[in-house]
Amino acid sequence: MVHYDPLDPDTLENPYSFYRQLRKNSPVFWHEQMKSWVLAGYHDCREVLRDHEVFARDRGRLGIEVPEFQQNIQSLDPRTRRPCEVFTNALRRQDLDSVASAARRQILALLESLADRPRFDFMLEIAAPVALTMTSQLLGVPEPDLAEYVDISDWLAQRMDAGLRPEAVESGDLARKKLIKLVDQWFDGAGVDGGLAGLQQDAKRDEIPEHYVRNTVGTVFNASFGTLYATAGNVLLTLFQHPEAFELLKDSSLLASGTDELIRFDGPAQATSRVAVSRTKIGGITIERGQTVVALLASANRDPEQFDRPDELVLDRKPNRHLGFGWGPHACLGSMFGQIAVRALVESLVELPAPLRMAGSPTRRRTATVRTIGVFPVSLDGRTGR
Numbered sequence: 242m243v244h245y246d247p248l249d250p251d252t253l254e255n256p257y258s259f260y261r262q263l264r265k266n267s268p269v270f271w272h273e274q275m276k277s278w279v280l281a282g283y284h285d286c287r288e289v290l291r292d293h294e295v296f297a298r299d300r301g302r303l304g305i306e307v308p309e310f311q312q313n314i315q316s317l318d319p320r321t322r323r324p325c326e327v328f329t330n331a332l333r334r335q336d337l338d339s340v341a342s343a344a345r346r347q348i349l350a351l352l353e354s355l356a357d358r359p360r361f362d363f364m365l366e367i368a369a370p371v372a373l374t375m376t377s378q379l380l381g382v383p384e385p386d387l388a389e390y391v392d393i394s395d396w397l398a399q400r401m402d403a404g405l406r407p408e409a410v411e412s413g414d415l416a417r418k419k420l421i422k423l424v425d426q427w428f429d430g431a432g433v434d435g436g437l438a439g440l441q442q443d444a445k446r447d448e449i450p451e452h453y454v455r456n457t458v459g460t461v462f463n464a465s466f467g468t469l470y471a472t473a474g475n476v477l478l479t480l481f482q483h484p485e486a487f488e489l490l491k492d493s494s495l496l497a498s499g500t501d502e503l504i505r506f507d508g509p510a511q512a513t514s515r516v517a518v519s520r521t522k523i524g525g526i527t528i529e530r531g532q533t534v535v536a537l538l539a540s541a542n543r544d545p546e547q548f549d550r551p552d553e554l555v556l557d558r559k560p561n562r563h564l565g566f567g568w569g570p571h572a573c574l575g576s577m578f579g580q581i582a583v584r585a586l587v588e589s590l591v592e593l594p595a596p597l598r599m600a601g602s603p604t605r606r607r608t609a610t611v612r613t614i615g616v617f618p619v620s621l622d623g624r625t626g627r
């Protein structure tokens with residue numbers, strides 16, 4: 242029997258050596274605590290995400306009711322492409338390049354204001370405010386209170402590990418309700434404008450239910466904030482561990498492929514799940530109708546059967562068909578913006594006049610589905626601040 246505890250501190254620190262063993266010895270195995278099949282290989286994971294007929298996100302397809310407050314683009318399966326297009330169009334209405342240049346200016350201004358501090362927490366002082374401002378600008382909504390939103394996002398991230406920590410369900414559902422309250426304020430406040438106004442019109446025309454629209458706005462907001470926040474820390478740590486990449490990424494022709502590779506190498510989304518709506522087989526193992534499968538996206542992204550030199554950071558890797566943004570009908574709705582946003586962050590980091598340095602060991606948050614650092618001490622000029 243495989244012993245896999247994604248929340249074990251050593252696994253959180255470095256899941257990749259464990260994933261290597263899984264791919265070699267147990268690419269498909271039953272996880273008793275999660276009551277799920279776990280898949281570690283690239284081809285199996287991609288197949289589950291692609292094969293929408295057999296693998297559903299939507300438990301309604303098994304006759305299990307999805308409560309109204311949980312119905313959104315992520316929890317229900319698309320019957321047509323239209324809802325996805327309506328939300329994608331809302332994001333495209335924003336000027337993405339100006340959101341990215343505003344983020345670069347914000348990062349530089351924040352760092353300038355921190356220059357006198359011997360050391361500071363990158364996650365609190367840079368990752369969180371930048372992720373919140375970019376996300377709010379992208380949706381064209383007022384910026385929520387930072388401390389309050391960081392808590393909401395953390396509870397929602399813990400909620401994703403409910404199979405491992407059932408106690409996270411209650412606080413996670415409460416956080417979702419708080420998020421929906423925020424969304425209601427945006428919709429019911431002093432007149433909706435920007436992306437939300439166009440979204441409302443399109444949704445009305447296509448008869449997409451109001452609660453689904455509001456819930457999805459919350460989902461998009463949190464998916465954006467949570468992944469950008471986590472990616473900022475993961476990317477910075479990867480760059481510290483590969484100092485040559487700092488230099489190479491000053492070459493703008495490597496920025497697009499380099500950013501994508503940083504997400505393959507240590508992305509924020511470690512896993513996702515689907516439920517089988519009919520009996521099927523994966524890797525010679527029978528999956529019964531109603532059983533859940535967990536696709537370890539981050540393990541798939543290091544599979545040597547798909548990637549040459551999978552444990553190396555190859556900034557000009559091509560092709561790079563990683564699963565860091567998912568695959569198939571539920572693939573990331575904001576992947577284009579995610580890439581633009583992470584590129585803006587990388588550009589700012591590599592161009593800093595005074596380089597950032599590590600000023601202590603980063604501490605990981607105890608979440609398995611979302612891989613993120615919680616506290617990341619850094620200094621601007623190499624002082625450790627002791």
Ligand code: HEM
Nearest residue numbers: 314315461464465468510513565566567571573574575579
């Ligand atoms: C580096 C940044 C990002 C990464 C690595 C990322 C990763 C992912 C992944 C892996 C999924 C698929 C989950 C699954 O198959 O179950 C996903 C879905 C999603 N993402 Fe992202 N994401 C990022 C940024 C964003 C941004 C900026 C937005 C919004 C503007 C966004 C909105 C969404 C939404 C709404 C979904 C659900 C789509 C659906 O289920 O149909 N993401 N993301």
